[in-house]
Amino acid sequence: MTELVATTPGLYPLPDWAKDELSALKGHQKGDLIGGDEGPEIVDAYRRARTDVVDAQVETGLDRIVEGQLRWDDMLAHPLTIHDNVETGGIVRYYDNNNFYRDPQVRGELTPSGDVADELAAVEADAEDLQAVLPGPYSLADLATDEHYGDEADFLDAVADYLAGEVEGFPAHETLFLLEPSLVEAPPDEDADDHVSETIDRVAAATDADVVVHTYWGAVPEKTYAHLMDADVDAIGFDFVTDADASLYNINEYGTKDGIAMGLVDGQNTLVESPETIRDRVEWVDERTHTDFERAYLTSNTELFYLPVNRFEEKLAALGDAAALAEVDA
Template sequence: MNTTVVGAYPKISDEHQELRRALHKADRGELDDASLAVAFDEATEWAIGELADVGIDVINDGQIRWDDLLAPFAKAWRNCERGPLERFYDNNTYFRQPIIKGPIETDGQTLVRDFTFADGKLRGRAQLKAAVCGPLTFATLTAEDHHYKDLETRTLAIADALAKELAGLGAAGAKIVDVEEPALAAHPELIDLERAALARLAKGGVTVALYPYFFPIDKIIEKLDVPPVGILGVDARSRETSPKAIERLGAWKGTVSLGVIDARNTRIETPRETGELVDAALKQLRDERRLILSTTTGLEYLPHDVATKKLNALVDAARAAKGVPA
C-alpha cells in the first residue's frame, strides 16, 4: 500500500536554518535574487530528501518556494497580483488574497522549472507529483476582481488557466497533479461549480488528485467521481466526524488517498488508530490497490520534529496494512 503527502513541508528545522538566514539577508538587501533562488533550491533538495528517505512513495517538492497556496499563480499569471493579508480558513496562518485586474493569462510554465529540478534531484528514490491551487479556492479567496462578472465566470477562467499549468507539468513528466481545493470542503454547496471547473481541468491531460481538506466532504463524495479526478483525498482523521466519510467510499470508483495522519495536530497516531481507519476503508473499497495512505493536509502546520514523527507513523501504517512489521 503506497503512501503520499499533501501540501507544504516545514521549511526549516532546528538543524536546517539556511533558508531562514537567506530570507533575512534578502529582506535586508544583502542577498540578490539569484542567491536566494539557490537557497530555495537547496531547501527543496533537503525537503524531498527527507520525504524520500523516510519511505514515502509519492511525494511533492515540499512547496518550499510557495509563500502560500495561491502565491505561485497570483505572482506568475498576467493580470493578477497579490493583495491584502487574510487568515487561511481556520488556521493560525495567513495568505495574500489575489487581485485580478484583467483576463488571466499564463503560458502554463509556472511550476515546470521547479518540478524538473526536484525530479532531477530525486533520482528515482520516490515518484514525484506536482500540485496546484484549486480553481474554486483561488476564485473564492480573491480580494478584488476587476474583470470577471461573477464567481462562476471567475472560477471557470481560473480553471482554464490551471488546465494550461497541468498540461505544462504533464509535458515535463508529471503523471499526477494534486489539486488542493479547501474551498470545496468549506463550501460544499458549490459542488456543481466545482464539477464544471474539473471538466475544464480535464484539458490538462494528467491524472488529478483532488484534495478538499480542512472540513468534512462526506455529503459530496459521490458527486466528485468525474474526469479527470482519478484520486480523491479523504480526511478520515482530523475531526470527530471525519470517519463518516469512509462510509461513503463505496460509491467512489477511483483511488482514495485516505488521510490517516492529522497534519494539524501534534499528537502522533497509534498503529491501532490508523489500522482501524484502513480496515474500514478497505471494507468499502474492497481492493487495496485503490487505497493510498496520506496526511490530511500539509505538514507545514507542525514543527519539523513532529512532522518527521508523523511521516514515520504514516509509513508504519502502510507497512502494517501490508503485514510488514514496523
C-alpha cells in the first residue's frame, strides 16, 4: 500500500500581523529586506512568524514540516539575492504569476552562505519530520544573470556546487524538496539535458534525506523529463492542477521513481479543496498510471505564498486530513 505523506513546497504567506509589524519596522515593501541587513527587531518578527507557520503545520497534521521561507522576498531567487557576491538588479517577473522580484546578478564566486541552514536550524521540529526546501540548480541558474563565470554550463555547475554546499550545512532532515519550475517554463536545450540531470544529482548527493524534484506551472517536456529520470532522486513532483494529462503521459511513457509528489491542491486559487476531493484525485492518478508507488507526497502544485493567510491555513488542513483519511480507510 502506498504511504501518503502530507506536505507542501513551502514559501508561505506572511501572517497578517507580521506584514504590519515588518512594514512599521522598516517601511517594508516586497524586496526591501536583504539577508544580513535585518536588525534585531526584524529578526525577532520573522522568528515569531516562523513559529506561527510551524505551529499551523503541526496543528493541521502535516507529515513534513517546512521552515516557511517567510524571508524569501524574492521567492526562488532568495538564496542568491542575499549572497555577498550577488548584486540585486531591477524588478523582473518570474514565470507568469503576476508577482515581481529582483534580478540576482552574480558578480563573483558562489560560495555557501549558511543562510538557509540557519533558517532550517531554527525550526522546532524533530529531524524525522523536517523538510528542507531549495530552488533546484537549473531554476536558480535560469532566474539569475551571470556576470562572472561567462559560460552557461560553468555557471550551472557553480550554482549546483553552491546549493550542494548549502545542503551540507543543513541540520538533519527527512526530506529535501528541490523546486524546478524552469524545467517546465524554460526547458534546457537538448544538448544540455544530461548536464541538468547531473547537477541535480550533485545537490541530491549532499544529503542523506529523501530528495524530491518538484516541477510545476505545467508538465515537463517529454525529452527533458526522460533525462530527469536519470537523476538519482527519490521522487519527482507533478503539477496535476495545471496539466494532468501531460503529466500522466510522462509517467506512463517514461516511468517515474518509486516515490511521487502529487501537486493536487491549487497553490494560487482561493477555492479550498476538501480532503475527500484530494483523495479522489489521488485515486484518479493511481488508476491511470502503471506504477505502484511506495510513497506519495500530497502537496500543492505551487508555492502557497500567493494565497490569503486564512485560505493558506485551510489548504494545509485539507492536505493533512486527506492523508489521515488513508489511515482510516486502511
